[in-house]
Amino acid sequence: MPGSYLHAFTKPTRNEFISLVRGEGARVYDARGREYIDAMASLWYCAVGHGRREIADAVARQMTTLESYSNFDPFTTEITDRLADRIVGLAPLADARVFFCGSGSEAVDSAMKLVRQAHVLAGRAQRTVILSRMRGYHGANYGGTSAQGLPLNKAGWGPLVGDVEQVAADDIEALSVAMSKHGERLAAVLIEPVQGAGGVYPPPPGYLRSVRELCDKHGAYLIFDEVITAFGRLGTWFGAQAFDVVPDVLCFAKAVTSGYVPLGGVLVNGRVRAPLESDPSFILRHGYTYSGHASACAAAIANLDILEREGLLARALRIGARLESGLVALRNDGLIAEVRGTGGMWAAGVLPGHDAQKIRDIALDNGVIVRGIGAETNAFCPPLVITDDELSRVLDVYADAVMHAAH
Numbered sequence: 001m002p003g004s005y006l007h008a009f010t011k012p013t014r015n016e017f018i019s020l021v022r023g024e025g026a027r028v029y030d031a032r033g034r035e036y037i038d039a040m041a042s043l044w045y046c047a048v049g050h051g052r053r054e055i056a057d058a059v060a061r062q063m064t065t066l067e068s069y070s071n072f073d074p075f076t077t078e079i080t081d082r083l084a085d086r087i088v089g090l091a092p093l094a095d096a097r098v099f100f101c102g103s104g105s106e107a108v109d110s111a112m113k114l115v116r117q118a119h120v121l122a123g124r125a126q127r128t129v130i131l132s133r134m135r136g137y138h139g140a141n142y143g144g145t146s147a148q149g150l151p152l153n154k155a156g157w158g159p160l161v162g163d164v165e166q167v168a169a170d171d172i173e174a175l176s177v178a179m180s181k182h183g184e185r186l187a188a189v190l191i192e193p194v195q196g197a198g199g200v201y202p203p204p205p206g207y208l209r210s211v212r213e214l215c216d217k218h219g220a221y222l223i224f225d226e227v228i229t230a231f232g233r234l235g236t237w238f239g240a241q242a243f244d245v246v247p248d249v250l251c252f253a254k255a256v257t258s259g260y261v262p263l264g265g266v267l268v269n270g271r272v273r274a275p276l277e278s279d280p281s282f283i284l285r286h287g288y289t290y291s292g293h294a295s296a297c298a299a300a301i302a303n304l305d306i307l308e309r310e311g312l313l314a315r316a317l318r319i320g321a322r323l324e325s326g327l328v329a330l331r332n333d334g335l336i337a338e339v340r341g342t343g344g345m346w347a348a349g350v351l352p353g354h355d356a357q358k359i360r361d362i363a364l365d366n367g368v369i370v371r372g373i374g375a376e377t378n379a380f381c382p383p384l385v386i387t388d389d390e391l392s393r394v395l396d397v398y399a400d401a402v403m404h405a406a407h
């Protein structure tokens with residue numbers, strides 16, 4: 001019989017779990033005392049590694065001072081303002097402001113609502129269509145579910161949000177055609193700069209720049225969903241900087257706190273904030289009880305301090321280079337079919353007939369956590385503190401797992 005806890009993205013009938021109890025750096029430990037190297041930063045988020053007392057202390061200080069307070073009118077919390085200034089200072093968006101929420105899914109839904117609202121306030125109420133890409137993952141709320149390009153995740157939930165359509169993932173011509181078709185009804189294009197949960201697909205060269213140009217041509221906002229790529233994963237604070245393409249709106253979550261406390265957010269640039277700020281009687285009727293949560297913001301500030309002080313952005317590129325060369329060697333040896341990735345996020349496309357979930361399970365039995373994405377892909381996205389020795393072990397165990405999975 002399954003236990004009380006109904007797990008996320010899991011068969012409800014599963015009744016055996018690996019119960020984790022402790023973590024330190026790139027390692028986590030289960031209730032039976034087994035050690036694992038975490039090559040997925042949990043779920044793409046634990047950039048600074050597990051067990052950081054500095055973040056726990058910062059959160060404890062905030063909790064014993066003021067755990068949180070509503071940021072609805074007329075209140076703010078001092079630490080939230082401080083984090084907002086810090087994030088706006090790091091972001092490439094011009095004249096930016098930042099909205100806070102609790103997760104990546106909330107960030108995506110907030111971004112979708114904010115762009116539609118901005119068009120309404122600018123006198124363009126007909127602009128409601130949001131285009132996204134096949135293979136994209138944008139969270140599990142209704143907006144993000146509607147924008148996802150992963151059909152299995154979209155089925156069974158009843159009617160999704162209207163005027164949200166997907167186009168072929170890497171096909172700029174398909175996007176251009178869809179944008180021309182919707183013309184004056186276009187609100188925004190929503191894309192991950194690097195598709196993550198869909199299997200780690202970096203954009204084709206020049207793709208993001210062309211998307212930016214098409215958005216400018218059609219008067220649509222460009223939304224980057226940087227829930228995975230923001231805060232260091234690509235060697236820069238934001239993926240936008242790694243690709244030198246600046247969106248109008250940028251969603252983040254995960255590595256902003258390295259997951260120590262849930263936090264998400266949406267950056268908007270001057271083109272979005274101008275309509276929102278144009279009528280002094282307008283009230284932004286969107287937000288969450290935990291928008292700007294003070295203790296989450298304390299975790300974020302401590303986390304950003306660590307990322308900066310320990311040079312972890314640069315480390316993402318070293319980790320990526322090591323993963324890439326290790327995986328390319330496996331491909332050259334005929335053990336895997338394909339290598340994809342950039343920065344510190346990589347994937348192995350497994351050979352036809354191999355099962356990425358089985359490979360994951362064998363790696364787990366041997367103390368390494370990689371992710372299985374469908375049957376075809378294993379993903380790697382380690383904490384940015386993983387050591388070179390730990391990376392070598394990840395690659396060795398993965399290679400072994402692939403060989404054993406063949407039998």
Ligand code: PLP
Pocket residue numbers: 044103104105106108137138139140144192196197225226227228253254
């Ligand atoms: N957007 C992207 C690109 C993601 O990768 C994720 C989660 O993996 C989300 C949105 C949803 O974030 P959350 O699970 O925090 O709601």
